[in-house]
Amino acid sequence: MANLFFVLALAGLFSLLFNWGFRNLPREQWQFIASFPLRKDSHGHWTGLNLTYYGFFNANAYSVGVILVFVLMGSLGLPLKATLLLTLVLLAVCAPASRWIASYVENRRYTFTVGGASFLGMVIAPWTIVSANAMTRHWLDLEIPVIPSLAALSIGYAFGEGTGRLACISFGCCYGKPLTECPSIVQRLFSDFSFVFSGKTKKIAYESSLDGQRVIPVQGATCILFVAVGLVGLVLFLDGLFTSALLFVVVSTQLWRTFSEILRADHRGGGHISIYQWMSLGAVFYSLGLPPLLPNPPAIVPDIVSGILSIWTPSMILFIQLLWVSVFLYTGRSMVTRSSISFHVLEDRI
Numbered sequence: 001m002a003n004l005f006f007v008l009a010l011a012g013l014f015s016l017l018f019n020w021g022f023r024n025l026p027r028e029q030w031q032f033i034a035s036f037p038l039r040k041d042s043h044g045h046w047t048g049l050n051l052t053y054y055g056f057f058n059a060n061a062y063s064v065g066v067i068l069v070f071v072l073m074g075s076l077g078l079p080l081k082a083t084l085l086l087t088l089v090l091l092a093v094c095a096p097a098s099r100w101i102a103s104y105v106e107n108r109r110y111t112f113t114v115g116g117a118s119f120l121g122m123v124i125a126p127w128t129i130v131s132a133n134a135m136t137r138h139w140l141d142l143e144i145p146v147i148p149s150l151a152a153l154s155i156g157y158a159f160g161e162g163t164g165r166l167a168c169i170s171f172g173c174c175y176g177k178p179l180t181e182c183p184s185i186v187q188r189l190f191s192d193f194s195f196v197f198s199g200k201t202k203k204i205a206y207e208s209s210l211d212g213q214r215v216i217p218v219q220g221a222t223c224i225l226f227v228a229v230g231l232v233g234l235v236l237f238l239d240g241l242f243t244s245a246l247l248f249v250v251v252s253t254q255l256w257r258t259f260s261e262i263l264r265a266d267h268r269g270g271g272h273i274s275i276y277q278w279m280s281l282g283a284v285f286y287s288l289g290l291p292p293l294l295p296n297p298p299a300i301v302p303d304i305v306s307g308i309l310s311i312w313t314p315s316m317i318l319f320i321q322l323l324w325v326s327v328f329l330y331t332g333r334s335m336v337t338r339s340s341i342s343f344h345v346l347e348d349r350i
Contacts, residue, residue: 032052046342047341050334051333058327059327059328061166072237078142091323119279119282121153147242147297148237151236158230165222167331175197176218179214194214194217195214195219196212196214218264229249254283257276257280
């Protein structure tokens with residue numbers, strides 16, 4: 001009963017979040033949270049640093065993904081120290097890689113890629129766990145089960161990216177093709193579900209001049225599909241079907257990433273098939289080849305209540321808060337926009 005309630009609660013919360021986000025985030029006012037004055041120009045105005053909802057939703061996405069990983073790992077009976085060690089290593093590699101890979105592929109300095117970072121994480125995660133076991137055996141007298149842990153990480157990734165695509169809607173990146181340029185069957189399919197972005201500072205406007213036009217809601221479809229896949233993977237995980245959960249989540253999400261690029265209009269690097277698509281296909285075949293190479297998953301019955309209670313500690317709450325702030329400051333400082341700020345006194349209130 002606890003497992004069912006947990007899954008249904010997540011489904012309900014994400015339904016409400018997406019319903020609000022799809023209606024509001026394409027609007028101009030949902031791009032910037034605040035601006036901080038940096039320096040005054042010769043006209044007496046201040047140049048401002050913009051903080052974005054892109055960073056806000058990215059911070060939420062990282063936090064959601066990490067919390068779910070800790071809950072699922074805790075449901076396996078693993079202590080927080082072991083999960084924290086694994087999480088910190090993966091975050092330390094994948095978070096900076098999201099900018100490095102995008103810079104290399106797209107030849108743009110100030111951009112991020114979830115696809116590139118997730119691919120790198122999928123490649124190194126199994127061997128990171130295997131290596132971590134050498135330390136946890138010595139320090140904590142325990143061994144991290146590899147396939148169940150990979151399943152937990154994949155589910156956390158699915159929910160994290162599903163949440164994080166709200167950031168793309170806010171910023172107007174990762175946008176779809178205009179419906180007017182699509183075949184009639186695609187136009188009919190998305191006739192009642194399309195995005196219209198407003199605001200000249202959104203990426204869809206300054207990169208492709210597609211603001212004000214109905215476009216395929218690729219980001220919204222990704223939100224829904226990834227969370228739905230995560231929910232199914234969660235059910236499989238809680239039933240102890242760890243290999244099935246791992247393969248279902250990775251194969252489903254990466255095949256969608258491969259296909260969804262066909263629907264996108266933003267720049268994804270050179271080539272008829274982008275490097276990101278090759279990465280996604282590579283992740284599919286890589287994951288299918290992993291189970292025979294790794295130890296068979298142990299017969300564990302996850303306890304979701306124990307998993308939830310395991311993270312309800314001051315240290316874990318502080319860690320999530322620190323993670324949220326770090327991600328927000330890393331991804332939320334706009335590098336492609338600036339603001340002009342002026343201040344004045346309200347004479348009638350003196």
